[in-house]
Every structure is written in structure tokens, then in C-alpha cells.
Amino acid sequence: MVEMPVETKDAIIWAEQQTYTDRGGDVQEITFDPSDAQPLVDKVCVYFDDHTIKYPPFDYPTIRPIIDEILAEQQPEEPIEEQIPEGPAE
């Protein structure tokens, strides 16, 4: 199992806020979409390099559990159901 740096979560959060230029020259937002994982992984590496953090060779499945953790934290809290007082007995 690949052991990722402790800064990986910060790197992913930063990377998801960045953009990249696709092969057609258009600027695209980076997302967590697994079918478009390369821009995200590339930006995570940029974060590591910019912060001189050493990292092992990895791929998208390696960081997927951390992405899931971030997504879970971003989920809005369950709304508390309002207690409806019982009406008078018919």
C-alpha cells in the first residue's frame, strides 16, 4: 500500500479549486469526477512540488479514499426533523 504524505488532503482540496487548460486550449475546472482524474492528480503533484513535499508514485485510486473523506465532510448536515405536536384526539 502506498503511503501518501500527510499533506495529501490539503493538496487535494487546493487542487480541486484550480483550473487547467485542456488539449483544445479551453480552461476547465478541476473536479473529483473519476473519469477525468488526470488534471486533479497533476495539480496534487504541483502542490507537493511547490511545498517541496516528497511523494511516492501514486494514481487516482490511491487518493480516492481521501477524496471520499473530503466529500463526506462537504455533505450538508441532516436537517433536524421538526417535532409536530400531536393534535387533539378526535
Place this chain on the structure above:
Amino acid sequence: MAGFYERRENGDGTVSQNVAVTDSDAVLPIDLRYHGMDPLNPLVTKGYVTQVQAHNATTIRDLANSDVSVDVSTISGEKFVIVNSSLNQAVDVTLYAEGTGYTFASMGASKNLAAGGIGLYTSADWPALKAPLQKIRIRMKASVAPTTGSIGATIEGVQS
């Protein structure tokens, strides 16, 4: 038609009907390939075309072989390999056939993919891509260790 069958209306206007199934296994025509998708290795099917993921944004940083083996039994006949690199160094791409009774066998000479290049490979590059194979192993290998970028590889074809 009165008396042909009995309607049993509920108070809310719906109609109930009892169904009895005895000594029978229910068999539903469900293709589990569309329900067992692995989010880490997406299998995308659009029309008759199906796609399987091999390397998924793999960051190659050394000179070691980076191998991923994928099941291509869902693809009938000709397969199309797409390798998308954002690595800052070239890599050699080699394909191996895998199956029952043999570990893996080379499908031919490797192809060199330039730094940041995209490779679209067909049976013109590896004739065995026409064959009905069980698995294909894709190997990426750099001669100079890349320091940035990643590589992705997918195989597409007509679903079997």
C-alpha cells in the same frame, strides 16, 4: 365481463391483487456489468461502445515498469487503446495478452509516446488488438524519470 375476475378496491381507490409464486426462481434479464461498476476503474458504455480503464492518472517518477492489467472480455473483436500523457518525459508503451493457461505474452514491439503526448493505437500498431482476448496488460516505462504529470490509459471497443 362481470364475474370474469373480482376487483377488490381499497378505501383509497387503489386496487389490490394477490399474486402467488410457487416453486419458481424469478429470473430477471439484468446485465450485471451495468450494475457492478467500479468507481475507481470506470467502465463506460455508450451505445455499442464500451470503455475500460487501465492506468488511472498514474504518476510515474522512476524507471520501473508500471503495469495495469484489465479485463477486455466485454469487448468484442477490435480494440482501440488510448494513452493520454501529461508526463514531462517520454514513455514506452507495451501491450501483453493475458489469459487462462498463459501469464502474459507480448503483442509486439513497444511504441514510444512523447512527453505530454496522446497515443491512439489500433490493430495497425498491434495486430493482436483484433483478437478476442480475455485480458490486456499495458506497460508504461520511462527511460528518463519524469518529474511532473501523470498518465492514463483506456481500451475501447464494441461491447460483446
